[in-house]
Amino acid sequence: MKRRSLAPWLMLSPMLIHMAVVWVYPLAMNVWISLHDWQFLGESEFVGAANYRQLAGADEFWDGIVNSLIYTAFLPLTLGPALLVAFLVHDIRAGRGFFRSAYYATSVISLFGLALVFRFLFSDQVGLVNGYLVDLGLEPIAWLTDSTFLKVVIGSLTVYKGIGWNMLVYLGALQSVDKTLMEAARVDGAGWWRTRISIVLPQIRPAIVFTTILAFSALFQLFAPIVLVGGRNSFTDVPRGIRTPTVEAYIQAFALRNPGYGSAIMVVMTVIVVSISAFAVRRSEEAEA
Amino acid sequence: MMRFVTNRKILHYLTLAAGLAVLLFPIVFLVSSSLKSSADVFRVPFEPIPSDPQFGNYAEAWDGVVRKFLINSVIVALITMVSNVIFCSLAGFALAKYQFRGRGAVIGFVLLTSIVPVDFNIIPLFILARELGLLSTYTGIALPGLVFSFGVFLMMQFAKSIPDDLLEAARIDGCSEIGLFFRIGFPLLRPGIAVLAIFTFFLSWDAFLWPAVSAIRDERFTLPIGLTSLMGNRNFDAPLLMAAIAISLAPVLVLFAAAQRRIVENVQTSGLK
Numbered sequence: 191m192k193r194r195s196l197a198p199w200l201m202l203s204p205m206l207i208h209m210a211v212v213w214v215y216p217l218a219m220n221v222w223i224s225l226h227d228w229q230f231l232g233e234s235e236f237v238g239a240a241n242y243r244q245l246a247g248a249d250e251f252w253d254g255i256v257n258s259l260i261y262t263a264f265l266p267l268t269l270g271p272a273l274l275v276a277f278l279v280h281d282i283r284a285g286r287g288f289f290r291s292a293y294y295a296t297s298v299i300s301l302f303g304l305a306l307v308f309r310f311l312f313s314d315q316v317g318l319v320n321g322y323l324v325d326l327g328l329e330p331i332a333w334l335t336d337s338t339f340l341k342v343v344i345g346s347l348t349v350y351k352g353i354g355w356n357m358l359v360y361l362g363a364l365q366s367v368d369k370t371l372m373e374a375a376r377v378d379g380a381g382w383w384r385t386r387i388s389i390v391l392p393q394i395r396p397a398i399v400f401t402t403i404l405a406f407s408a409l410f411q412l413f414a415p416i417v418l419v420g421g422r423n424s425f426t427d428v429p430r431g432i433r434t435p436t437v438e439a440y441i442q443a444f445a446l447r448n449p450g451y452g453s454a455i456m457v458v459m460t461v462i463v464v465s466i467s468a469f470a471v472r473r474s475e476e477a478e479a
Numbered sequence: 480m481m482r483f484v485t486n487r488k489i490l491h492y493l494t495l496a497a498g499l500a501v502l503l504f505p506i507v508f509l510v511s512s513s514l515k516s517s518a519d520v521f522r523v524p525f526e527p528i529p530s531d532p533q534f535g536n537y538a539e540a541w542d543g544v545v546r547k548f549l550i551n552s553v554i555v556a557l558i559t560m561v562s563n564v565i566f567c568s569l570a571g572f573a574l575a576k577y578q579f580r581g582r583g584a585v586i587g588f589v590l591l592t593s594i595v596p597v598d599f600n601i602i603p604l605f606i607l608a609r610e611l612g613l614l615s616t617y618t619g620i621a622l623p624g625l626v627f628s629f630g631v632f633l634m635m636q637f638a639k640s641i642p643d644d645l646l647e648a649a650r651i652d653g654c655s656e657i658g659l660f661f662r663i664g665f666p667l668l669r670p671g672i673a674v675l676a677i678f679t680f681f682l683s684w685d686a687f688l689w690p691a692v693s694a695i696r697d698e699r700f701t702l703p704i705g706l707t708s709l710m711g712n713r714n715f716d717a718p719l720l721m722a723a724i725a726i727s728l729a730p731v732l733v734l735f736a737a738a739q740r741r742i743v744e745n746v747q748t749s750g751l752k
Contacts, residue, residue, distance in 0.1 A: 197656030201573035202585060204566040208626040213592045215607070216600035223602060230606070275498060278491045289495050291739045294746070296502040298735050300685040302703035303728045307505045309710065310512070310717060313521075318508065321523035350502065355746065362747030382487060413598045414687045418707060425691050425707070436598055443602045444692060456599045467594045 217460065224454035230447065241454035251455065254435035257341070261434070262409040264345035268352035269401055275353065276360035277386055290361060297354030305347060305418035309334065312343050334419075337431025344419050344432065348409060356401050363397035364390070399477070403470045411436060411463055435459050509728075513537070513721035520717045533718065540722040543715065547698070548705035549727065552684060555621045555701055559683035560676045562625040567675060570626070571634025572664045576641065593628040601692050608693055615699040620690050624683055630675050636749060637671030638664065674745045677738055684731055702727040 224241050226234040245251050279289045311318050312333035320330035333339045367390055375385045391398070413436050420428045426445035428437055435455050443452030507527055512520050514532040574586060597604075604623065605614075613619030646659055654662065665672075687703045694700050700708070706723055709715045735742065 195579055198573035198577035198579050198582075200657070201569040201660060205570040205589075205626045205631060206585075208566070209588065209592055211607075212597065212600065212604065212623045212625075213595070216603035217595070219603035219606070220600065223606075230609075271498070275495065278495050282488065282491050282495075285492070289499065291743055292499055293502070294743055295732065295735055295739070298681060298731060299506070300681075300703070300728055300731055302685060302687055302707060303509075303724045304505060306706060306710065306720070306724055307509050310521075310721070311505065311508060316521040316717075318521065318523065318525055321521060325523050350505070353502065358743060358746045365747075407594075411596060411598070413596075417691075418687065418703075421707070423711070440598075440601065440688070440692075444605075449602050449606075453602050456602060460595055460599050463596075463599075464591070464594060 220453045220456050220460070223450055224457050226450045228448075228450040228453070230449065234450075237450070241451045242458075244451060245454050245458065250430065250433070250438055251435055253430070254433050254438050257432060258410045258412070258434045260341060261345060261348070261412045262406055264348055265402065265405045265409055267345070268349045268405055269356055269398075271349075272353045272356035272401075273360055273398075275357045276364060277390070279357070280361060280364045290358070294354040294358050297351055297358075299351075301347075301351060301414060302418055304350065305415060308343055308347050308419060335429075337429055340420055340429065340432045344412070344415050347415050347419060348412065352405060356405070359397055359401055360394065363394040367393045395477075396474075399474045403467070403474070406470075407463060407467060410466070411459065413437060413440075509721055509725055513540075513718055513725045515718050517716040517718055520721075536718050536722040537726065540719045541726065543719065543723075544705060544709065545702075545723045545726050548700050548702045551617070551620075551694075551699055551705075552701040552727070554617050555686075555690075556680050556683040558617060558621040559624045560679050562621070563627055563630045563679040564672050564676055566626045567630035567634045568638075568665060568668050568672060569660065570631045571636075572638045572641075572660050572668070574631070575635045575638035576643070576646065576664070589628045589631050593632075597623045598688050601689060604689070605692050613693070615694050615696040617699070619693050620686075620699065620701065621683070622693075623689050624679070624686060627679060627682065630679060633675055633678075633745075633749065634668060634671055637668050641667050670741070673738065674741060677734055677742060680734060681731055 223234075225236060225238060227237050227240075228234045275289075275293055279286055279293070282289070310316075312320075314320065314330065314332050314334050317333065319333065323330055331339055333343050371389055371393075372385055375389045380388065412434055416432055416434060416437050417425050417428055417440075420432045422428075424445075426441045428441065433441070436459055439452040439455035439459070441452075442455065443449040508525070511525075511527050511529055513536055514529045514534065515526075516531070516533055519526075519529070519531075570589075574582060600623070608614050608619045608622065611619075613622065641664060645663055649659055649663055685703065686701070687707075690701045690704050694704055697705070697708075706720065706727060709720055709723070
């Protein structure tokens with residue numbers, strides 16, 4: 191019996207060791223580093239809460255939070271089309287498998303490759319998008335230099351990556367929707383949209399909540415797409431107007447050699463993300479109950 | 480009535496086809512541009528099928544940079560796949576098939592790690608990897624992705640369907656607990672393992688931030704780092720870079736095409752990402 195109670199821990203140990211090395215230790219170290227004027231080489235000086243005080247007063251940090259919230263505006267632009275495509279694919283018979291796989295395939299394409307393609311498409315000087323704008327007699331747009339338009343390009347990239355996967359989750363949920371109810375609504379004269387909104391949506395609510403939580407947290411802590419699309423001569427050369435706090439932390443640590451301040455930002459972001467997730471999970475559980 | 484229904488269906492197909500066309504455009508643009516000369520590549524109006532395809536771009540991109548970065552990406556992806564397949568299966572099997580004190584706490588812990596992205600931990604991880612001499616090594620680049628929490632949950636779901644009677648019978652025959660995993664658990668987890676292997680390959684292939692921080696010497700650059708650093712390089716013009724990108728996207732799409740039915744079903748039922 192003793193042997194058996196030890197066995198699961200033995201099987202879990204590689205995972206637990208990995209979690210200790212790449213999660214527990216770094217989370218604790220982030221806090222520790224954030225309390226220092228940390229030097230990658232040489233002596234680090236303990237500075238208490240100084241990095242947090244600097245952070246609270248820094249415009250870059252608050253601008254970063256605002257940017258994070260702006261990126262979350264792309265959430266409905268991802269989930270809306272995904273839901274529409276799911277409705278349509280669910281409705282058809284011939285070609286259902288094809289459309290399902292083809293749409294999902296666009297979600298699987300590697301982010302870095304897509305990001306580079308977007309940079310070519312939206313290039314200020316030579317890009318195809320500006321080429322057509324000029325062709326139509328319009329002014330070219332500074333897609334990759336103006337921070338507002340840069341955010342549009344970055345947001346479009348996240349929309350592109352998100353549609354297929356979310357559609358698939360919705361399709362999975364649609365399989366369990368009560369067909370007789372839909373039929374009844376149709377007989378009663380409800381149109382296609384009406385049936386979808388009044389009958390189907392309430393039934394796939396858990397999937398909507400699930401995808402909304404995930405998409406919100408992914409957009410709020412957006413990182414790689416910003417660096418991939420917005421980075422210029424190096425990965426740390428990202429215009430201030432599009433940075434999120436985590437991008438700011440990355441630049442502070444690895445370009446400005448100020449890891450103490452960078453870690454302080456990471457600690458604050460970790461607390462925010464964990465709180466939001468805990469809140470979201472509790473709210474959705476309450477709603478289910 | 481019938482006529483209305485058919486019109487509705489035609490509208491369905493048209494909308495679906497139009498949406499797909501929009502989503503596929505960047506890929507069409509990529510492939511077609513990769514076959515053009517640098518003089519033609521950004522010409523408007525866009526020519527989907529190049530009049531004078533430059534297949535030599537692919538050979539040049541391959542020899543120039545892709546081979547070097549691709550080898551790195553493949554090695555890191557293989558390390559990630561093998562590690563996840565073994566360790567996620569072990570953990571998933573333990574969590575699904577044993578009742579023990581602390582089981583709930585472990586599950587909660589794994590859930591927590593899936594909420595905090597590894598991006599938040601790059602500063603301490605960088606310091607740690609440097610101390611251990613892991614910067615610019617394959618192990619170091621693969622380190623954060625060696626055990627994905629989603630993989631543990633995925634394998635736990637699959638392991639639940641392994642019949643307890645089978646395990647009990649093997650125990651009576653004198654099989655050790657670890658033997659149970661390797662002789663019964665692992666073979667029965669095979670369908671899940673295929674999905675897990677493919678998804679961890681995708682994730683590793685696309686990993687950007689940690690490789691950008693930890694691969695400081697360019698002989699260890701993976702594709703995302705290597706190709707992104709070539710943007711704006713005057714010696715490496717747009718069509719060559721597009722060819723390089725096209726090559727680097729191919730393994731993922733080939734894997735997806737080969738296993739799409741299984742992948743699609745799993746995402747639908749488990750919300751795998």
